[in-house]
Amino acid sequence: MSDVLSGVVARGRPLAPRRRHVPVLVTLGLFLGAFLVGAVRYPNFGTAQVFLDLFIDNGFLIVVAVGMTFVILTGGIDLSVGSVVALSGMLCAIGTMKLHLPAPAVIPLVLAFGTLFGAGMGYMIHVFQVQPFIATLAGMFLARGLCLTLSENQISIDDSFFDALALNSLHLPGGTHLSYGAVTALAVFAIAAFVLQWTRTGRNVYAVGGNEQSALLMGLPVGRTKIQVYAISGFCSALGGVLFALYTLSGDPTHAIGMELDAIAAVVIGGTVLTGGSGYLVGSILGVLVLGVIKTILSFEGTLSSWWTRIAIGVLLFGFIALQRLINARHRAAAAST
Amino acid sequence: MNRAALTSRLAAFARSSLFWPVTVLVAMLLGNVIFTHGFLAIHVRQGHLYGSLIDILLFGAPLILVALGMTIVIATGGIDLSVGATVAISGALACYLISKGHGLFVAIGVAVVASLLLGAWNGLLVTRLGIQPIIATLILMVAGRGVAQLITGGQIITINDQDYKLIGGGYWLGLPFAIILVAIALGVTVALTRRTALGMLLESVGGNAEASRLVGIRAAGLIVLAYAFCGLCAGIAGLMISSNTLSADGNHAGLWIELDAILAVVLGGTALTGGRFSLAGTVVGALIIQTLDTTIYTAGIPPRTTLVFEAVVVTIVCLLQSPAFRAKVMRRRRRRAKEPAPATSKQEVTA
Numbered sequence: 001m002s003d004v005l006s007g008v009v010a011r012g013r014p015l016a017p018r019r020r021h022v023p024v025l026v027t028l029g030l031f032l033g034a035f036l037v038g039a040v041r042y043p044n045f046g047t048a049q050v051f052l053d054l055f056i057d058n059g060f061l062i063v064v065a066v067g068m069t070f071v072i073l074t075g076g077i078d079l080s081v082g083s084v085v086a087l088s089g090m091l092c093a094i095g096t097m098k099l100h101l102p103a104p105a106v107i108p109l110v111l112a113f114g115t116l117f118g119a120g121m122g123y124m125i126h127v128f129q130v131q132p133f134i135a136t137l138a139g140m141f142l143a144r145g146l147c148l149t150l151s152e153n154q155i156s157i158d159d160s161f162f163d164a165l166a167l168n169s170l171h172l173p174g175g176t177h178l179s180y181g182a183v184t185a186l187a188v189f190a191i192a193a194f195v196l197q198w199t200r201t202g203r204n205v206y207a208v209g210g211n212e213q214s215a216l217l218m219g220l221p222v223g224r225t226k227i228q229v230y231a232i233s234g235f236c237s238a239l240g241g242v243l244f245a246l247y248t249l250s251g252d253p254t255h256a257i258g259m260e261l262d263a264i265a266a267v268v269i270g271g272t273v274l275t276g277g278s279g280y281l282v283g284s285i286l287g288v289l290v291l292g293v294i295k296t297i298l299s300f301e302g303t304l305s306s307w308w309t310r311i312a313i314g315v316l317l318f319g320f321i322a323l324q325r326l327i328n329a330r331h332r333a334a335a336a337s338t
Numbered sequence: 339m340n341r342a343a344l345t346s347r348l349a350a351f352a353r354s355s356l357f358w359p360v361t362v363l364v365a366m367l368l369g370n371v372i373f374t375h376g377f378l379a380i381h382v383r384q385g386h387l388y389g390s391l392i393d394i395l396l397f398g399a400p401l402i403l404v405a406l407g408m409t410i411v412i413a414t415g416g417i418d419l420s421v422g423a424t425v426a427i428s429g430a431l432a433c434y435l436i437s438k439g440h441g442l443f444v445a446i447g448v449a450v451v452a453s454l455l456l457g458a459w460n461g462l463l464v465t466r467l468g469i470q471p472i473i474a475t476l477i478l479m480v481a482g483r484g485v486a487q488l489i490t491g492g493q494i495i496t497i498n499d500q501d502y503k504l505i506g507g508g509y510w511l512g513l514p515f516a517i518i519l520v521a522i523a524l525g526v527t528v529a530l531t532r533r534t535a536l537g538m539l540l541e542s543v544g545g546n547a548e549a550s551r552l553v554g555i556r557a558a559g560l561i562v563l564a565y566a567f568c569g570l571c572a573g574i575a576g577l578m579i580s581s582n583t584l585s586a587d588g589n590h591a592g593l594w595i596e597l598d599a600i601l602a603v604v605l606g607g608t609a610l611t612g613g614r615f616s617l618a619g620t621v622v623g624a625l626i627i628q629t630l631d632t633t634i635y636t637a638g639i640p641p642r643t644t645l646v647f648e649a650v651v652v653t654i655v656c657l658l659q660s661p662a663f664r665a666k667v668m669r670r671r672r673r674r675a676k677e678p679a680p681a682t683s684k685q686e687v688t689a
Contacts, residue, residue, distance in 0.1 A: 124653070124656075124657075127662060127666075128656075128657055128660040128662050128663040128666075129660055129661075129662050130656045130657070130660055131604065131609065131610050131611075131656075133600070133604075133610050134601070134604045134610075134652070134656055135656065137597060137600070137601060137652070138649045138652040138653045138656070139649070141645045141646070141648045141649035141652065142645070142646060142649035142650075144645050145642075145643060145644065145645030145646030145647075145648070145649060146646065148642040148643070148645065149642060149643050149646060152642055261419075261476055261479075261480075264472065264473075264476075265473060265476060268470065268473050273470075274470050274472060274473075305492065306484075306487070306492070307483075307484040307485075307487035307488050307492060307588070308484065308488070309484070310480060310481060310483055310484030310487070311481050311484035311485060311488065312484075313480055313481070313484075314477050314478070314480040314481020314482070314484065315481060317476075317477050317480065317481075318477045318481075321467075321469055321473060321474075321477070322467055322469075325467050325468060325469060326467075329468070
């Protein structure tokens with residue numbers, strides 16, 4: 001009802017944002033603000049390449065956050081993504097370096113493994129009604145344990161296919177460049193955004209997250225959708241792992257520890273609610289960029305010790321979330337009074 | 339007690355949510371007896387109790403304590419990811435103050451008050467700013483470890499104070515002091531939540547915070563109280579961990595204890611959606627996790643595969659607790675019980 005009303009109001013004032021777009025716009029504003037602060041404060045910050053570097057350095061996180069968005073939109077959560085990223089990187093390294101398989105054969109196998117891993121967790125969550133937090137926590141332990149069982153040490157990747165992808169990059173006008181990993185991440189984002197906005201699958205995801213009971217009564221395939229989103233998240237984590245292996249040219253059992261929290265934070269900063277049913281994929285990408293710009297600013301600062309970096313990340317995260325809450329609350333109050 | 343009353347009581351226990359966690363715990367302990375003879379034996383040496391069971395309780399003490407606080411937070415429908423950071427901060431503060439020559443009670447007091455405040459800060463973020471609990475506590479989880487490292491100066495502080503050692507590694511009345519401390523905390527929590535209306539109010543807030551507020555329950559105050567209590571528990575656990583080794587490591591103390599604590603709560607049958615909690619279940623859940631760790635050490639399994647075993651046990655317990663899974667297995671077993679007749683006739687045909 002109120003959404004309909006605000007839609008009517010918005011049509012009356014063409015430039016006024018729709019209420020459901022406000023959280024994403026707030027995140028966009030905060031990101032631009034942070035980038036501007038960096039550009040004013042440090043020379044060499046406000047260039048197109050620094051902006052593109054955000055995608056290059058966080059490409060894997062973008063892919064993982066895309067998968068996480070699907071899961072969170074249905075009201076679930078996936079804690080296994082960090083471990084699956086590490087496991088996929090390990091499998092890439094072992095497949096190419098130890099088993100001497102060709103990389104174009106290893107990568108699809110790794111992606112299929114990640115998808116099955118996710119689908120398995122989804123099956124447990126839907127069929128046996130295990131809580132998503134716990135089912136994926138078990139998945140997190142399993143994947144990390146498998147990593148350590150496979151090898152306790154880092155394995156470097158020295159494969160012609162990986163080298164070719166990692167060392168070359170796409171040249172853009174203006175002397176800037178974008179790595180193939182970042183291009184993949186953007187392609188994944190474009191496909192996922194299309195699926196979520198314009199396909200039946202996407203509608204089902206929003207419907208299940210909005211109210212599972214209603215979705216079931218409307219005859220939507222709730223079980224299939226729930227297993228699907230975890231499979232998508234597993235696929236995205238595996239792809240994130242391949243990109244991470246490409247970025248670091250190695251597989252390491254301790255890679256990507258805590259990445260699930262980065263991904264969840266990115267999704268939430270992007271305006272998606274953890275109870276599901278509302279949010280946009282583009283918000284999650286902006287969330288990743290916000291986290292990325294915080295890290296870039298801290299690296300431009302340069303002199304911080306590792307613990308001050310942690311404290312600064314925490315304080316900035318708090319600042320962003322608090323500001324976002326205040327702006328959204330004020331907007332909601334304004335909408336309620338009109 | 340006559341036999342009928344006993345069987346009815348057993349049947350009631352078999353239906354209770356505690357049945358499967360307790361069964362798994364007992365099965366693990368019995369499994370250990372097969373691997374290591376004398377696993378259940380408890381010796382008295384120099385007036386102190388020794389044995390694997392005592393070890394499980396002693397090493398599990400911080401986890402039980404943290405899980406206790408976590409249970410209360412989860413009962414209100416929240417979650418606290420920052421307990422690991424609180425463990426590190428509390429241990430670092432106490433060791434830093436002792437190493438600077440302050441008294442034992444000053445050090446412990448400052449650490450305890452600091453952890454209470456950290457918990458209350460989480461609660462205020464959740465209630466005042468309306469931030470989702472997982473994100474509100476994530477902030478302290480990230481920043482807190484930095485603060486702990488700041489206190490220790492990025493190094494491991496070692497101290498030599500035998501009185502401080504009592505909290506986590508000392509003995510009192512023949513028992514490790516940490517176990518007594520946990521027993522007291524558990525007793526006080528049970529008394530406060532089950533003998534007064536507090537427990538019911540917490541469950542009501544977890545069931546529906548807005549409805550509770552409308553019937554006159556101070557939902558916001560209770561939520562802040564729950565997070566502050568969780569911080570307090572984590573702080574005491576931090577004192578235990580640092581006192582056991584007489585050192586404070588800002589980087590590794592209490593690392594990932596939040597996940598173990600949440601796991602303990604869920605293994606004990608408390609749902610993450612809030613509105614209901616079981617303290618006894620949490621203790622059993624924490625003991626399952628600690629027994630698993632101890633088993634892996636005593637059975638000589640390489641520690642790097644620990645996580646795989648943990649994943650397997652978690653999956654088994656969760657599946658056993660799932661009514662859908664039990665129904666499916668039961669149905670299959672019943673079908674198998676019915677099936678033998680046609681199966682044998684088929685065999686005859688093929689023969």
